Amino acid sequence: MDSVNGSSGTAGTSGTHDSQSASLGAQSTPTQAETQEQELRDALAENPQAVAALSALTANTHYAQLSVEQQVQALTAFNAAPNLATATYLQGVAEQTLNPQATPTALTPDAGTLTLDGQTYSIQNGNLIGADGQVAGTIRNDGQVQLNNETTTRSVYDDINTRVQLRETNAAQELQDLVNLHAADPNARLDNVNINREMARLATDVISRARMEGMDMRVVSDFRSVEEQNALFAQGRTAPGRVVTNATGGSSWHNYGLAVDVAFNNANGQPSWPENANWDRYGEIAVQRGLEWGGNWRGINDRPHIEYHPGLGAGEARTMLPAYRQGGLDQVWNNLGLGGR
């Protein structure tokens, strides 16, 4: 495709005057920042929210006045957590870079909430207000938190169970969510000893990245025993309900602690499965980390489902049944070359 486009482009300009094609060529040479911006747009194409946040940053008048090197720095910082809060913070950084005397309000959230280590703070113009009404620390729109009683900063993205809502007053003078994330594993499903640790680590990594991109996701199911799987298979067949799985006991990776299901939090922090959510981006993030995504399956399209079985296919779970009968989950994980509990 690229070579076809390239040769047609050459053919198109060959008929024009030399001076005109030279000036066209100069105009179309992108800066390093523009190239990086386009790469980010391509990488984030499945996440429209993240792309919109990038556009908010690059359309900003202060960003436009930065040097190319400074723009590259801003884009690199944006990619670490590509969401509207980061984009807002970086607009403030751009303004301060151009005018060190400026104190841009974009650097910190106007309002919101943060729950860290069981403590809930309300946010007022970048200050964290504790239950006693006192200022307990500060928070920035890039997610950096400084508590008064701690020497180091931490990030709201460090822990997938951090509740954080960062809000900013928009042009219409309304408070708007920049980021709104609820606890991703409130029931500690990933801590289930029947979930393989490598699987738990990868699922945490997927959810963490999704949260950085503004996607409020949560674990909704983890381990199912062979017996539970058989009961689930009966549903919609020999038992009431609708068909939810094509897998009999021992033929789902859930039965071996090597699959979890992830959905979205709604505005109240409850599990939800909205049709219009960024499922495709979630699946893409999972596949990039070596997981198999149920959204890629024919038949039952299982978008919440991710599983991990290096060297084996999705349909080969049943081949683990003899090992499971013999030595339980540890035998299965050992056969797959995975670490233990």
Ligand SMILES: [Zn+2]
């Ligand atoms: Zn599943």
